[in-house]
Amino acid sequence: MKHTDEILTGKEQRAIFIRLLGYAKVHFKKLLLAFFIMLLAAGAELLQPILIARFIDDYLTPQAFPTDVLGMLVSFYIGLLVLAVICQYVQSILFQKIALRIVQALRVDVFKNVQKLGLSFFDRMPGGGLVSRITNDTESIKELYVSVLAVFVQNGMFMIGTFVAMFYLNATLALYCLIFLPLLLVVIRLYRSISSRFYEHVSAKVSEINAKMSESVQGMAIIQVFRQEKRMRKEFGRTNDEHYQAGMKAMKADALLLRPIVDILSLIAISIVLIYFGFQSFIGPVELGVLYAFINYLDRFFEPVNQIMQRLSIFQQAIVSAGRVFRLMDQREYAPTKTGTETPTIEKGTIEFNNVTFSYDGSTQVLTNISFKAEKGQTVALVGHTGSGKSSIINLLLRFYPLTKGTITIDGKPLQAFSEEEFRSKVGLVLQDSFLYSGTVASNVTLGRDGYERGEIEAACAFVGADTFIQNLEHGYDAKVTERGATFSSGEKQLLSFARTMLADPAILVLDEATASVDTETEESIQQALEKMQQNRTTIAIAHRLSTIKHADQILVLHQGEIVERGNHEQLLKRQGLYHKMYLLQARENVTA
Template sequence: MIDHKDRVLSSKEQRTVFKRLLSYAAHYKGQLMVAFLLLFIATGAQLLGPIIVKIFIDDYLTPRYFPTDVLFLLGAGYLVLHLTAVIIDYYQLFLFQKVALSIVQRLRIDVFSSVQRLGLSFFDQTPAGGLVSRITNDTESIKELYVTVLATFVQNIIFLIGIFAAMFYLNVTLAIYCLVLLPLIFALMQVYRKYSSRFYADMSEKLSLLNGRINESIQGMAIIQMFRQERRMRKEFSAINDEHFLAGMKSMKLDGLLLRPAVDVLSILALMLILSYFGIMSMDTAVEIGVVYAFVNYLDRFFEPVNQMMMRLSMFQQAIVSAGRVFKLMDHRELAPDREGNEHPAIIGEGNVEFRNVSFSYDGKTNVLKNISFTVKKGETVALVGHTGSGKTSIINVLMRFYPLQDGEILIDGKPLTSFENNELRAKVGLVLQDPFLYTGTIASNIRLYDQAISDDRIKRAASFVRADGFIERLSHGYETKVTERGATFSSGQRQLLSFARTMVREPAILILDEATASVDTETEEAIQEALERMKQGRTTIAIAHRLSTIKDADQILVLHQGEIVERGTHDELIAKKGLYQKMYVLQKGDEQGEALLS
């Protein structure tokens, strides 16, 4: 389980996260080399400007010597350098940001792919809103790191190196004095990183909780409105929102104290140092005004990139926190079960299924299945019945290999379940759930599920087979009718019919029906019972049913209670036993015939 309560990363862990982020740049070496080359050229052009002004002041303005041709060349050179810096700076910034967007695009695909490989046990325990927050909000913060922060840091660091080189060219002694600024600025950055990481981790945590609460509220809006829980939900949402606001305020206070104000104090001290130095020097020897101008100009240019980096340090810290959360999700190893061993993968043929002494636990402590054994062959139907929590759905979950099996063995065609690849298992085992899930798109795309190998004719045949073609063809756009999120514009029966068609279009060898008719009205149920019988023909069928009347013709009925099979047999055999099945049947039937059976 991924917890929203993420601990603050240590300095070492932050460096590891940063190195991992930079490793994504390795795929774009060529473009980055060109961008760096352009950056060096643009930086050089910007740094030469003050030197040209210094030459003009000391060599021509001070001695009042104004040769037209030389001054024209100096002016033209200054203008060309400025225009060159602007043009090249645009292209290098464009390249950096293009690479940055490509990196974030790759990162989002990686994290989404990692989530898809996780097992259902992970999703059982992790709020959907928190996952959405990591895939969207956290990767968006990382995007700002690449697009805004790193480009600014790289550009300004190179610019600062160039400034110090120019300072050493003008006056070595004063340049050495100015080097004292570097450890002060570095110390300021370290203090900021130490405290800001705590605030941004808190903000990210609260944002995940907000997304989780929003997702939960939207999914359960009907219940909220029915039970008039709007005020309570607003109050709870407001409480989390207030916590997010307070975390943001702490971060803003830190930014206001340690970013530009602190750097401005350092810049004033540095200016005082330079003016004092030249003032003292002027008492003993002449000071060139051009040198003073150039130093003050470089000093101003020195602190502007420092300010830019400090202002973006908050984005950097937020991105590191977000990246830590994203990488934690990507590194989570609660993967979906897959084929084991190096032997040639098995192929499902007949579809015979056998459970041998299967026991299973979701939490590793309490078994929800205990020594389950049964066999169902091609063309046969086994029905699973029992009260809620008896283990019916768990049998389906381990057969579909949604969860790893702890004890016992499941065989398909006499071969262990672990010998089949997931692709083979998903292609040959059809599953119809009680609550059908439809995706945004069209009716055709929901039946096809974007498998282009499935033709339109196969879609229509599948829909006709399950009796879904009647209502589809009455729609104005037929199979191209738009489907909204979760198929909200269709009735529960229509959604179930579409899920039937989606399963049958793949012609599975094994058919699993998990309360497949529970969401279907009586009239629709009667219409699809014939289709269900045809679906079962020539297939291994395992059906979970609450309506016992729908499985009276099953070849074998397994009655489960607290994870164990307590009765098995045909409908008539189980009625004759007068056990748990008979009581369930009588309670459902609730008529004179049922009372007679009970007596």
């Protein structure tokens, strides 16, 4: 993945722009209609100075005022004004609708790809940065369609029409004015080359701000407990200052290369026209209407140029943002999926690891030759110090990371042979930190899975003992759950997590330190629920408290990525090895407590 501050080359910017236009293909007919209406508006505006010129030269100067002709002229002029206003309103609405639909499709595509990415990607990418790309960056892209493309096309057509009208009035003078086009193109090219790196840096700093905010909000309790508010404010202020500095550089480029240069060119052009007509006055009479029309057209020519130049900054921001969005959309670091043509199903849920070796970064091994088997109805517990490889075994079993060496089978079939639907529906996971979503108690149990009746939800909750506290809630299963379930205790959240898992009736149960964050009293009720959940299922459990796995059929003791001991609780105590030391240490801590 490219670094967020990498400068886009001209070729890359063109490729991004073409790709953005590809999203407009499905709206081709609406765009065609919008452009046609835009053309009508431009034509209506361009005809207005010609009518005024005709009035000045044909009627005002010779002081001839035929009522019927002037009435028609005025009516036509007012009609053009009304037509221009109506067309501008309609084309603006059309472009807004198309832009919103395009950005909607873009956001869905990005989010769809993000959901398929593996955990290895999320290990490196801050959550705030992802949110920034899916929200802020796509919002910048919306401005491309709303404020930039429409203006570019409209004013481009207007500029062409202006030159056509100028050639109609005076071809010689129009040729003199054409010299300004290459000068404007040089300014545009210079601005794009300078501003692209500034806006890339601005977007990167916005991502950093979002990431810092996300981390701070999620870890607010720790920040306040350890009185880190001052340090966090300082770091946040530093990031904001860097964003400010990057923004100031971009604005300075805008201030220098946009309107001031165009205004200078406009003054030079008007001076050329006045000088030309000044010399013409020595030769013969000057048509005041043509002079007025030329001055008017020059103003109408450079005003669209000003609008285009001012929107170049929006265009540049949109291209930079689109580049960041497309880099995320093009990520192919997907989670492992099904391979092969077989479509096996999980029946018993027998798990077998055979000489599994694994590394996250390709160089440092976190697992070495891991082999074990868990039959249906058995519980295999994984214990060991922090960094011993327990979570890595779970991550591989849950197919979060690709297996590099060795084999993992379920019911004798390779792990990668199972479809995503089959695998996820037959494997249940309970984490140490139970995550609850905003919604109701019932919706947190179902997690949006269709096909479950209220009776099934209540039965799952009753099975794990969660029904007791749910019935005490004011609205029961329809009680509102705040973000992350802040109003529930750790034990209550864990019981809801158990019910969520049991609702699917999985053949395999994975417990990742499911009782580590609850108190001893709550642990007893949680443990009872766990014992019921493990019946007639294959269970793999990471255990922090060794007292919770005394009845496990097999305990695997891990150290530095290897299985150094295995057996049941009594066998490992008799061996007086690492497990025995860990057990005595915990027993001593409990007595001291």
